[in-house]
Amino acid sequence: MDNSKATKTSLLLFFCVCLCSSSSWRTSEAQHTWQEAFKVLGISWNPNGTLNREIQIPMVDPTPYDDSTTPAPTALSQDIYLSPKSKAYVRLYIPLNPPKNKKLPLVIYLHGGDFVLFSASTVIFHNFCNDIASQFPAVVASVEYRLAPENRLPAAYDDALKAIFWARDQALGTGGRDPWMEYADFSKVFLLGSSAGANIVYHAALRALDFDIRPLQIKGLLLNQAYFGGLQNTQSEIRLKDDPYVALYVNHVLWSLALPRNLNRDHEFCNPISGGTYQGRVNRLPKVYIKGDFGDPLVDRSVQLAQFLYNNGVTIYYRFNAGGFHGIELQNKTAAQELYDDMKYFVNNPFGTSHEDISDKPLYNDMKNIVLSTGSAYASS
Ligand SMILES: *[C@@H]1O[C@H](CO)[C@@H](O)[C@H](O)[C@H]1NC(C)=O
Ligand SMILES: *[C@@H]1O[C@H](CO)[C@@H](O)[C@H](O)[C@H]1NC(C)=O
Numbered sequence: 001m002d003n004s005k006a007t008k009t010s011l012l013l014f015f016c017v018c019l020c021s022s023s024s025w026r027t028s029e030a031q032h033t034w035q036e037a038f039k040v041l042g043i044s045w046n047p048n049g050t051l052n053r054e055i056q057i058p059m060v061d062p063t064p065y066d067d068s069t070t071p072a073p074t075a076l077s078q079d080i081y082l083s084p085k086s087k088a089y090v091r092l093y094i095p096l097n098p099p100k101n102k103k104l105p106l107v108i109y110l111h112g113g114d115f116v117l118f119s120a121s122t123v124i125f126h127n128f129c130n131d132i133a134s135q136f137p138a139v140v141a142s143v144e145y146r147l148a149p150e151n152r153l154p155a156a157y158d159d160a161l162k163a164i165f166w167a168r169d170q171a172l173g174t175g176g177r178d179p180w181m182e183y184a185d186f187s188k189v190f191l192l193g194s195s196a197g198a199n200i201v202y203h204a205a206l207r208a209l210d211f212d213i214r215p216l217q218i219k220g221l222l223l224n225q226a227y228f229g230g231l232q233n234t235q236s237e238i239r240l241k242d243d244p245y246v247a248l249y250v251n252h253v254l255w256s257l258a259l260p261r262n263l264n265r266d267h268e269f270c271n272p273i274s275g276g277t278y279q280g281r282v283n284r285l286p287k288v289y290i291k292g293d294f295g296d297p298l299v300d301r302s303v304q305l306a307q308f309l310y311n312n313g314v315t316i317y318y319r320f321n322a323g324g325f326h327g328i329e330l331q332n333k334t335a336a337q338e339l340y341d342d343m344k345y346f347v348n349n350p351f352g353t354s355h356e357d358i359s360d361k362p363l364y365n366d367m368k369n370i371v372l373s374t375g376s377a378y379a380s381s
Contacts, residue, residue, distance in 0.1 A: 032249035040250055043116065050150050051116070051257075059121040062091055075133035075140075077126070080178060082166050090163055091120045093133035093140040094180045103185035105219075105347050107132055108163055109142040110204075112195030112327070114227065114246075115156060115258035120144040124330045125194075132192070135340050136347060139184040141167065145200065149257040153269045156196075160204035161211075164191075168213045187217045190347055195298075195326065196258075198226035202305075203269065205285060206278045222289045222343055225326055226302050229255055230271035231264060234300035243297045245326040251297075273308040282308075287315035289346040291339060293324025317346050 038044055042054035062077035075093045082088045098104065109132070111118055111125040118125065120142040133140045145159035170177050171186035193201035205221050229251060233241075241248040255265050263269065268276030288309055292302035299320065310316050319342055321335075329336040 032247075034253055037250045037253035040247070041114070041117065041254075051147075053117060057118065058123050059119055060123045060126050061121070073130055075130040076180075077130070078180070079144075080166075082162055087144070088146070088159055088162060089120070089144045090166065091126070091129065091142040091144065092178065092180055093129050093142070094183055095134045095137040098137065098183045103188075104183050105136060105138045105188040105190055106167060106184040106186060107136070107138045107140045107190050107192050107347075108160075108167065109140055110145065110156075110160055110191070110193035110197030110200040111142065112193075112197050112225075112227070113147075114254045115148045115153065115196045115199075116254060117147070128194075128330070128336075131336070131340060132343075136344050138190075138347070139180065152260050153258055154203065156200050157203045157207060160191075160200050161207055164204065164208055164213060164216065164218075165211075168216045171215050186215050187219075188347075189216050189218045190220045190222060191218060192222040192224070192343070193226070194224040194329075196227040198223035199228055199269075202226065202272060206281065209281060209284055218286055220287045220289065220346060221285065222291075222346065223302070223305070224291045224329070224339065225293065225296055225298060226290070226305065227298060228270060228272060228301040228305065229265050230274065230301070231266045234304070236294070236300040237297045240295070240297035243326070246297050248297065273304055282312045282314060285309070285314050287317065287346075289343060290316060290318040291342065292318075292320045293326075293328060294320060294322050295324040296326040296328075298326060317342075 042056050044052045046052050062079050063073050063075075073096070075095050077091055077093045079089045079091050082090065095104075109125075109129055111120055111122065111128075113119075113122070120126070121144070125142065129140045129142045132138055141163060143160055143163040146155040148155070167184075167186070167189065169175060170181045170184075191201040191205055193199070201221050201223060205218060208218065227246075233248065237248050237251070252265075255270055259265070259267060259269060265271060266274045268274060268278055272278065290302050290306045290309075292299040302318075303320065306316050306318050324335065329339045
């Protein structure tokens, strides 16, 4: 056998071993494979180790749109690159007719997509930000952050933090200020995220505590159907393990793509109530809005987080709906409007410096519909 033939044979062997072991390798839910999860997610490996993502949901440009088929926007948008070298940008939104004599809250938004998929340009998130900007009204900065597994966590947290620093520099006028940012009230900043974006918001807010971001004042976090996990499955994850949006076996694959290779699902990136470096500082967080749906397998994680933050003295507003599913607000206009109304109330509510201040407010009273015990949650009828 000559050398090249030997190489070919060993390569073949290597390939075969990989294939055989991966196809016989099972996730902890014995009936599912990685290949199935990749198929569901519309992803596959490129030969160079990057991920090929089928574009399942289209992306759109900021306004003005090139094509007239796109519906008229309810807000204006533009992309602002955070540095000449990087691909990181924020998509900035202002309402079509911003009020003349009043500054608007600044909402820094982190989109969903399991840490692995989508962009600030993805149409569903673009439309969501249009709605937030026009309905609150608010200046919205939607962060284009790096995705896993090419860039595992904490890359996305770092990018969110960079967007916060960008907003701080805008507030200071360092290197000039975008004219649209004249509409922003830098003392009323909110971090808003859905799904993986809510996870990123939580971690970015805790990391921001280490930095001088004055004159920015982060007044609240909004966590919509936050994407968290842990080694031990929750009751909702087990009850809804074959969920069409976040099936348990898909979840496990996603976490193995998102987390650094040496960390397991009880690391605080995934399981924020497991302890870790943030313990002892969560009490410095501003007020937090948490929204979950009992038809979403991830709901118990949000209930646990609400309980954890509450026990740590953080002011919590929360709503847990019966039924629903992960990403309901992207498909159901009524559910979207309820969410917008909640968030608008949270952003504009002057209360919320202590538990007593909000104890008679409607969102807070929803807590009475929830039994928080033994790590599982039930909607009382
Ligand atoms: C990896 O391969 C993909 C698909 O061929 C290509 O689009 C991408 O640019 C490559 N990335 C790097 C870092 O080489
Ligand atoms: C949409 O959401 C609302 C409010 O959560 C719910 O009452 C309604 O049944 C949902 N509609 C559909 C078609 O699922």
